[in-house]
Amino acid sequence: MISPTADIVMVVHGPEAFDAGDVGRLIDLLSPRRVLVAGVMARTAAEESGLPVVCTDERPSTVLGSIRERACLVNRGKTPESGRIFGEIVAGRLEGLVHIETSSGTVYCWNRGDSVLAEEIARLTGYALVRAESDETRRDGVREIRGCLPGEAVFVNGIVIGTATAETVVLASENGALRAVSGLDPKPHGFEKLLRAGLPEIRRAWCKSGAVRRAPPGRGERVRRGGRIAVIDHCGHTLYGEIGEDVCGVLAVGDDTTAVCGHICSHFGIPVFGVVDGDGDGIVKPGYAPGSVVVEVLDGRDDDVGREVAAVRDLEAASWEDWVEETLRVLAGRVRVxxxxxEE
Incomplete structure (x- = not known):
């Protein structure tokens, strides 16, 4: 018997739905025609799962907005409330949305969503069906990041800008600057890095809070000993665009960037040379491929030392091990491993 949902496209957001086994169960129950994955760390979890999916680095609203077939969003929020809030935000950017929130076992039919599809999914999964309206009030130059847990990191465009002190963080851009209005213990260096990349249009910026992935990384077999060295400077979310088959290692600049690069590259068996200064926010479970080295700057910022390494060292290496050894000699007395x- 053909499933009544066999013609749908399932769009999965975030790694948690893969790590918890939700995606595999939903594929078995719904038999979707296609499964698309939105997000960087979700891609890592998806690849580790071995499930038949197609990965994209686009946001869920962008992916869903481009689909002309029947579609649904799958998400596992860090709490049921944060999961509901995420669905409301996505729904506010679309004409309608069917949202499967696995953290609470709920199928939300947002706004003018496909109610027939929502009912079919609720019946097949046994989840509760909730019809809801999104209420995304938008103010020019102001952005609310809701569903935060006090104490967790807050990101804008992949850069940590501070720590949440309330459930809602309010940011405002004005006069060519970005400032925290409320709910945030700001990280000045994070704001500097964000503005250095160009003042974001805050209403359209990618904002989130909390760990990017709570599960530990997988381990892959190392394949190349020599080749190109990719440089990732405080933008770990751009890594997938840089690691082609010719890459033998990654130079990562920044504590959180090094952690993200190490986590993702562990899956590919690609070693990382990380330059940090000790201001990491613990946004991902640590993990590194064999051959990786992380150095902490003894005086100054990781930005300066990392850029110096990228400028003075050849980024084509016959041997990753030799490149690391020579780089450590160049930095002798200025960093500690x-x-x-x-490998011995």
């Missing part, structure tokens, strides 16, 4: 996974 905090992680060393080079």
């Amino acid at each position: 905090v992680i060393d996974l080079r």
Whole structure:
């Protein structure tokens, strides 16, 4: 018997739905025609799962907005409330949305969503069906990041700008600057890095809070000993665009960037040379491929030392191990090694 949902496209957001086994169960129950994955760390979890999916680095609203077939969003929020809020935000950017929130076992039919599809999914999964209206009030130059847990990191365009002190963080852009209005203990260096990349249009910026993934990374087999060295400077979310088949290693600049690059590259067996200064926010479970080395700057910022390495060292290496050894000689007396996974 053909499933009544066999013609749908399932769009999965975030790694948690894969790590918790939700995606595999929903594929078995719904038999979707296609499964698309939205987000960087979701892609890592999806690839580790081995499920038949297609990965994209686009946001869920962009992916869903481009689909002309029947479609639904799958998400597992860090709490049921944050999951509901996420669905409301996505729904506010679309004409209608069917949203499967696995953290609470709920199928939301937002706004003018496909009620027949929502009912079919609720019946097949046994989830509760809730019809809801999104209420995304938009103010020019102001952005609310809702569903935060006090104490967790807050991101704008992949850069940590501070720590949440309330459930809602309010940001405002004015006079060519970005400031925290409320709910945030700001990280000045994070704002500097964000503005250095160009003042974001805050209403359209990618904003989130909390860990980017709570599960530990997978481990892959190392394939290349020499080749190109990719440079990722405080923008870990751009990594997938940089690691082609010719890459033998990654130079990562920044504590959180190094953690994200190490986590993702562990899956591919690609070693990382990380330059940090000790201001990380613990946004992802640590993990590194064999051959990885992380150094902490003894005086100054990781930005300056990392850019110096990128400028003075050849980014084509016959041997990753030799490149690391020479780089450590160049930095002698200015850094200390905090992680060393080079093979004996």
